[in-house]
Amino acid sequence: MRPAAATVRAMNLLLAEDDTLLADALQQQLLNAAFKVEWAENGAVAEYLLRKQDFDVAILDLGLPLVDGLTVLKRVREAGRTVPILILTALDALEHRVAGLQAGADDYLTKPFDFPELEARLHALMRRGRPAMQSQQLRRLSLDRAARRASIGGEVLELSPREWTLLDLLVAERDRVVTKPQIVAAWGSEDSAGGSIEVYIHRLRKKLEGSGLAVRTVRGLGYLLEATASRA
Amino acid sequence: MPASRSLHRQLLLWLLLPQIVLWLVAAFGAYRVASRHADELVDASLLQAARALARQIKPTASGLFVDLPRSAQDILSADPEDRVMYTVSSPPGQLLLGDARMPPPPGQPVLEVPVFYDATVPEPMRVVSLDLHLGAAGAADSALRVQIARASAPRELLARRMLLDTALPLSVLIALMSVGVWAGIRRGLRPLAELQRQMEGRRADALDPVQLRAAPPEVSALAGALNELLGQVQQSLAQQRRFISDAAHQLRTPLAGLKSQTELALAANTDPALRPRLERVHESAVRGARLVSQLLVLARAEPEAMAVQGWGMVDCHALVNRTVAAWVPRALAAGCDLGVEVGSERLLVQGVDLLLGEALVNLIDNAIRYAGPGATITVRLRRVGDDVWLDVEDNGVGLPPELRGRAFERFVRGPTTGEGCGLGLAIVREIAERHGGSAELLPAAPQGCIARMALPLAPA
Numbered sequence: 001m002r003p004a005a006a007t008v009r010a011m012n013l014l015l016a017e018d019d020t021l022l023a024d025a026l027q028q029q030l031l032n033a034a035f036k037v038e039w040a041e042n043g044a045v046a047e048y049l050l051r052k053q054d055f056d057v058a059i060l061d062l063g064l065p066l067v068d069g070l071t072v073l074k075r076v077r078e079a080g081r082t083v084p085i086l087i088l089t090a091l092d093a094l095e096h097r098v099a100g101l102q103a104g105a106d107d108y109l110t111k112p113f114d115f116p117e118l119e120a121r122l123h124a125l126m127r128r129g130r131p132a133m134q135s136q137q138l139r140r141l142s143l144d145r146a147a148r149r150a151s152i153g154g155e156v157l158e159l160s161p162r163e164w165t166l167l168d169l170l171v172a173e174r175d176r177v178v179t180k181p182q183i184v185a186a187w188g189s190e191d192s193a194g195g196s197i198e199v200y201i202h203r204l205r206k207k208l209e210g211s212g213l214a215v216r217t218v219r220g221l222g223y224l225l226e227a228t229a230s231r232a
Numbered sequence: 233m234p235a236s237r238s239l240h241r242q243l244l245l246w247l248l249l250p251q252i253v254l255w256l257v258a259a260f261g262a263y264r265v266a267s268r269h270a271d272e273l274v275d276a277s278l279l280q281a282a283r284a285l286a287r288q289i290k291p292t293a294s295g296l297f298v299d300l301p302r303s304a305q306d307i308l309s310a311d312p313e314d315r316v317m318y319t320v321s322s323p324p325g326q327l328l329l330g331d332a333r334m335p336p337p338p339g340q341p342v343l344e345v346p347v348f349y350d351a352t353v354p355e356p357m358r359v360v361s362l363d364l365h366l367g368a369a370g371a372a373d374s375a376l377r378v379q380i381a382r383a384s385a386p387r388e389l390l391a392r393r394m395l396l397d398t399a400l401p402l403s404v405l406i407a408l409m410s411v412g413v414w415a416g417i418r419r420g421l422r423p424l425a426e427l428q429r430q431m432e433g434r435r436a437d438a439l440d441p442v443q444l445r446a447a448p449p450e451v452s453a454l455a456g457a458l459n460e461l462l463g464q465v466q467q468s469l470a471q472q473r474r475f476i477s478d479a480a481h482q483l484r485t486p487l488a489g490l491k492s493q494t495e496l497a498l499a500a501n502t503d504p505a506l507r508p509r510l511e512r513v514h515e516s517a518v519r520g521a522r523l524v525s526q527l528l529v530l531a532r533a534e535p536e537a538m539a540v541q542g543w544g545m546v547d548c549h550a551l552v553n554r555t556v557a558a559w560v561p562r563a564l565a566a567g568c569d570l571g572v573e574v575g576s577e578r579l580l581v582q583g584v585d586l587l588l589g590e591a592l593v594n595l596i597d598n599a600i601r602y603a604g605p606g607a608t609i610t611v612r613l614r615r616v617g618d619d620v621w622l623d624v625e626d627n628g629v630g631l632p633p634e635l636r637g638r639a640f641e642r643f644v645r646g647p648t649t650g651e652g653c654g655l656g657l658a659i660v661r662e663i664a665e666r667h668g669g670s671a672e673l674l675p676a677a678p679q680g681c682i683a684r685m686a687l688p689l690a691p692a
Contacts (some may be wrong), residue, residue, distance in 0.1 A: 177556075222557075224564075
């Protein structure tokens with residue numbers, strides 16, 4: 001199983017889904033992925049819980065009984081709740097997508113789905129919802145964002161500002177492709193000395209040796225930070 | 233329905249045939265009238281000549297004195313080409329003067345009544361025979377016969393000329409009228425031709441109503457009936473598609489549940505006897521889920537569905553980068569090296585972004601599925617003439633040649649057993665064709681497979 005980002009407490013999640021077969025399995029899978037799940041079987045309960053309780057993230061089906069998901073979403077947003085909400089639905093036409101996002105959803109995933117993708121999106125939503133975690137542990141790599149410092153097994157890495165920014169970006173987008181334009185944009189006006197992206201990647205790879213992480217080149221697109229297979 | 237002559241030809245036939253018959257009857261009638269008038273004219277002049285000749289015959293004591301002055305001779309030979317013959321006999325039959333070949337009149341002539349008849353001496357001639365009293369009235373034997381004959385040829389000539397004078401303008405009139413009728417039929421049948429043109433040039437799935445400008449009521453009614461039928465077909469097709477789409481949507485949630493449940497069971501189960509069975513159930517659930525998704529994509533590639541999905545300019549470069557970036561994690565999980573090769577040229581096609589992305593996803597998914605772990609998969613984008621070629625190349629085992637053509641048919645699946653539902657390439661082809669392009673599978677060198685979508689570049 002994928003190592004979740006190091007977090008102190010379990011994340012509160014509301015699952016609004018009326019299909020018991022799916023809800024039952026999802027609850028278990030989310031529990032395994034270190035979520036604390038509250039299940040709402042219909043739209044009315046979902047709306048009540050979203051208004052009254054604080055969740056870190058919510059999964060909302062559109063075809064809910066009593067009150068449909070889109071209405072729940074609109075009412076919750078009108079009530080000023082900002083909890084990140086992911087719509088999980090069987091409706092995948094563009095107009096449904098657009099309607100869902102316009103009503104205030106933060107992401108949209110269609111059934112059937114792969115659980116790892118759902119989990120990744122939930123984490124991405126929670127990251128987006130609050131400022132980047134001040135400190136983060138990934139395999140043997142530790143990031144201290146306040147100090148802009150990275151260490152492997154307690155040993156601090158010597159990183160130039162550009163190398164730090166590159167590593168920060170790759171960690172934030174881990175397991176996803178980081179394109180070259182993304183890297184250039186992240187660097188912004190940081191000191192321009194020191195060669196091309198390839199050169200920085202090459203240096204970073206060397207420095208990440210032994211961290212349990214590797215930078216993979218995606219031909220023609222960019223780079224991706226992944227866990228090396230040797231140590232699970 | 234037996235093959236029948238074209239409406240155009242039939243109308244032409246039935247309008248022109250009576251005209252030709254009428255023309256023939258009129259011509260024949262005109263000829264008859266003309267001959268009669270010619271006869272009457274000739275007969276009148278013959279009789280006049282006969283009377284004039286008779287006046288010149290005076291009885292004398294010793295017999296008869298024929299005073300044929302110059303003027304009378306002129307009358308008899310008015311036309312130098314007229315061959316004229318005359319006889320004077322008294323008593324009738326006994327030649328006094330003239331040509332002995334003159335044939336006698338038929339029947340028993342009555343005094344003072346002219347007899348007209350035709351004879352051949354040796355050429356056809358018209359003859360008048362007039363019996364008159366000679367001298368004292370009452371003497372039975374004192375009768376005189378004057379006969380004048382003139383060749384019939386001029387008479388026939390006259391009749392023919394009169395016929396020609398009538399028939400010629402009539403023929404011209406008929407010809408003009410035929411042209412008019414032909415043009416009229418063409419004009420009248422034009423809406424039908426237009427209807428035919430519209431129906432012939434139509435794709436099998438084009439069910440939009442027929443548009444006719446200013447058609448006569450008969451054709452409008454036909455077009456109306458046709459449009460009604462097209463509308464009904466369209467409606468029932470739309471209903472069917474909606475049913476497929478609804479059914480697919482309804483299947484999605486339980487399939488997602490089934491899939492999640494088997495995933496959980498597989499994660500928790502350690503019983504080696506149960507595991508293969510669970511794996512099979514899971515595989516089926518995944519395949520079912522995929523099939524349902526693909527059916528929905530197919531439904532969305534239908535023309536009327538495409539119209540509402542936002543047809544616009546699609547930047548192929550962005551499409552490829554976005555789609556491949558999203559699929560890299562899955563490719564890595566499957567042990568495949570997925571990358572892109574795109575030039576710097578901006579390539580735009582017209583179409584539905586989401587559908588083209590879906591087609592590309594299917595090609596990448598197929599490559600991962602069939603090339604297997606360890607494969608290198610490259611998505612290549614380039615311009616070839618007025619087309620954009622979107623290639624997904626893998627270095628897997630390739631596709632047997634006999635499957636290459638059929639792979640685009642629905643529910644034909646490759647040799648590798650997997651989660652493929654057999655709709656992926658059918659969807660790719662459908663989407664490519666909806667965008668005016670095509671899709672094909674080619675062998676790659678030294679091994680592997682290239683799946684190519686060719687799409688027409690948007691006009692600059």
